[in-house]
Amino acid sequence: MSSPDLREGNSLASRDVKSLIHPYTNLSTHEKTGPLIIETGKGIYVYDDDGREYIEGMAGLWCTSFGFGEQELIDAAVKQMHKLPYYHSFASKSTEPGIVLAEKLLEIAPADFSKVFFVNSGSEANDTVVKLIWYYNNSRNLPKKKKIISRQKAYHGVTVAAASLTGLPPLHNDFDLPIQNILHTSCPHYYRFAHDGESEEDFSTRLAQELEELILKEGPDTVAAFIAEPVMGAGGVIVPPKGYFEKIQQVLKKYDILLVADEVICGFGRTGNMWGTQTMGMKPDILSCAKALSSAYLPIAAVMISEEIFQEMVRQSEKHGNFAHGYTYSGHPVPAAVAIRTLELMEERNIVEHVRSVAPVFEKCFKDLESHPLVGEVRVCGLVGAAELVADKSTKRSFAAKLAAGPTAYQFMQEEGLISRSVAGDNLALCPPLIITEDEIRDMFAKYKRALDRLEEIVTANNWREEV
Known part of the structure; x- marks a missing residue:
């Protein structure tokens, strides 16, 4: 018996099929089965x-x-909606929730970060990271140092730059991705990619050597950053092998390459520490976070950067007249208020x-x-x-x-x-x-x-x- 054509009905499922495009969905199958x-x-x-x-x-x-x-988060949103339902952060404007949330993030940050930039999703955060890295090295008069190394099976989002960083072929197929200056190195999945008889430590050593070989092949003066999730999520929940990040970071330090921690999934308690970088012994120069920042009750994400990177941004804004990057909803006061209460509840409820x-x-x-x-x-x-x-x-x-x-x-x-x-x-x-x-x-x-x-x-x- 063939499936009914949901496009002909008026049920909620039929209305969905007639009106919505669903992400990460077989669209042909969805027309038959519905949501x-x-x-x-x-x-x-x-x-x-x-x-x-x-x-x-x-x-x-x-x-x-x-x-x-969670009523506490709902109440935080309602209270802020009554007080100030929206404002932006362009042209030196600000709101109290944005300021307080930035302060809280810097207070609990796993590294010596100086500033926070708010966006609306993990994809936007990592897209922003790419632009900031390029902006930073242009300010340092290093116009060739632009390549960013990600990993096979990594997941960093779906915008043009973030999907390029992602190391999963379906996100590239027929989207004409990845873009220029994005590279991928080996996936740290011991079960799948270790050689026979190779210990986890030996596997980690080999992956660090492969990373170094890639850097030398491309030219260290052209490689700007390495981006990594502490635990790879959508790539299969891949937990790094023993010694992996210690060995990787030694290579990055040797060639003046930034470490970007993608904490979109791992941040805010998921791995048993506030940050996955703490669990895995990472010392990032840039960190992106999202998702659990507001327990996903409202869209908000953030990028945290070091003072060194920020000062180069200051010099660039002096050169060009302003820092020409931002989003209508950057630091939106309602999601920010919910995120503040989320972080408070994490502490209050241990x-x-x-x-x-x-x-x-x-x-x-x-x-x-x-x-x-x-x-x-x-x-x-x-x-x-x-x-x-x-x-x-x-x-x-x-x-x-x-x-x-x-x-x-x-x-x-x-x-x-x-x-x-x-x-x-x-x-x-x-x-x-x-x-x-x-x-x-x-x-x-x-x-x-x-x-x-x-x-x-x-x-x-x-x-x-x-x-x-």
Whole structure:
């Protein structure tokens, strides 16, 4: 039986299909199947328009740290809306929420940052980072020092520059990306890319050597920066191997290359510290953050920079008359007010300590999945993790892409009442709200395992392991 044509109806799903473009969606399939319409949310749960409950195992898009319906954040938004619903920060204008939030960010920053620039999303933050790096080196009279090195499987956003930094081919295909001056070096995924018999330390040493070889090949005088997520999110929740960032930073320092930390997913408690850079021993010159900054209740993101970089920006603005970059909603007072209250609640409720207390249960539940016949590897850091599905555990052979093993498991999880995400192939990620309890974690993984068991039945019945 063919699926009904949703474009002909007048249900909410039909209206969606007739009016909306959905990101990261197979648009052809969507016209036939329509959306899952989420109507309400409370705590770690969301509810669809039929009243069915789901554990939001991805905190939306790695972002809703306080879950849904947090009244303190709602009240902060309403209060600020009454006081000043909008103002900009162009031409020396400012608002109290923007000033207070910048001060709070610098106070808790993981490095000696001097200034904060507000934007509206992680993509905008990383796009801004690229422009600031180029602006900075032009001010230093280093017009050739413009190349930025990212990593294969990295995710840094979807704007032209940020998608170029991203090391995932679907974000480049037929978008004519990456742009000039963006390079990619090896992905630090030990399970997939280590040589036989190579230890994690040896693997890290080799990746640092490959980075140095790339820098020397391009010319150190042309390479400006290296950008990295502490834990790679959409690339498959890839936790760096032992010694990785220590060795990478030695190479960067040797050639006067800036380190940019993309904390869009890892920032604000996700890894068991306030910042992923603290967890991984990174010392960045620039940091981008977003998502959990406001628990995603309103769009806001930020870029933090060192005083050295800022002073070069000052010189450039003297040269050109102003700093000609900014957004209509940069430092919008309402998202800023919500972000301030979010950071206050993190401290008042000891959220980082809570993450540390429940993370061992989260990790154990993931580790228990390693014995499942479909799971090749699990990767966990704090309250973010993923299981990688494989057709053959002994050889690490992946399932044929046409079988869509990961997306099928994702759909089964949704049917079991868990919203997960299939990232970078057959990697099934979880990144729940930071407020999740131990019992809720166990319930989440019970649903996760039931979905894997359902997939295993299909794999066995249809000989998926033999497909190539």
